[in-house]
């Protein structure tokens with residue numbers, strides 16, 4: 001598939017990597033539905049890219065009805081769909097159990113911290129993938145299509161991220177499951193596990209924390225959103241690629 005063939009939904013398209021994916025896809029000639037909950041970000045994206053090739057939709061990917069309704073609207077507006085990038089994601093970091101050295105007080109990850117991350121980072125891709133695939137299969141399952149899931153290096157387990165690691169590992173497991181289940185309908189499913197990438201998520205961190213992170217990376221720098229988009233482009237274009245996860249992380253997992 002070529003970028004110019006794509007009619008694609010990008011979740012989390014108003015910020016960070018998602019926004020860069022939307023821009024690069026539009027430059028490549030794709031028609032794009034950008035989904036996000038950040039209305040300001042969506043409005044800015046739409047203002048920067050006026051025209052019929054971009055549809056900006058306010059969608060919470062963790063809500064079943066919203067995803068079903070938005071997928072129908074995007075299908076209608078773009079004249080069908082043949083691609084999805086499950087990129088929307090959040091984290092709510094906390095240790096499972098932590099004792100404060102000074103006070104002796106014990107704190108835990110709350111059920112809400114656990115559930116919110118699972119809802120957005122794992123249930124979201126499940127709902128989006130199901131709603132797109134259902135429509136493709138209803139249409140006869142003869143049109144090639146591709147789904148890219150954005151996981152994380154944290155899928156291998158990371159301190160303070162029991163919720164995020166579980167969601168991102170689950171997403172790679174489901175990448176394999178869906179690749180196996182959907183191949184018969186010409187739908188490929190693959191994942192990317194980015195390392196530390198320069199996006200607004202990192203801007204909230206103290207510079208010394210970011211330095212500490214960079215020291216763990218064999219290539220000694222943060223990655224860029226365009227380097228992750230190179231992975232998206234590869235997955236779109238290589239039609240023999242399915243069911244695998246590309247680690248694009250500067251060697252972090254070596």
Ligand SMILES: NC(=O)c1ccc[n+]([C@@H]2O[C@H](COP(=O)([O-])OP(=O)(O)OC[C@H]3O[C@@H](n4cnc5c(N)ncnc54)[C@H](O)[C@@H]3O)[C@@H](O)[C@H]2O)c1
Pocket residue numbers: 011012013014015016017018035036037038041059060061062087088089090120150151152153193194195196197198199200201202
């Ligand atoms: N930045 C990194 O270092 C890094 C590393 C590994 C993986 N990732 C993953 O890459 C993806 C993009 O991250 P980013 O760094 O660009 O972050 P970001 O915060 O800049 O972008 C995430 C976007 O998702 C949107 N979003 C959040 N909840 C949503 C929901 N319920 N429904 C719809 N949209 C929602 C946000 O509004 C935001 O626009 C995420 O899945 C993240 O987990 C990021």
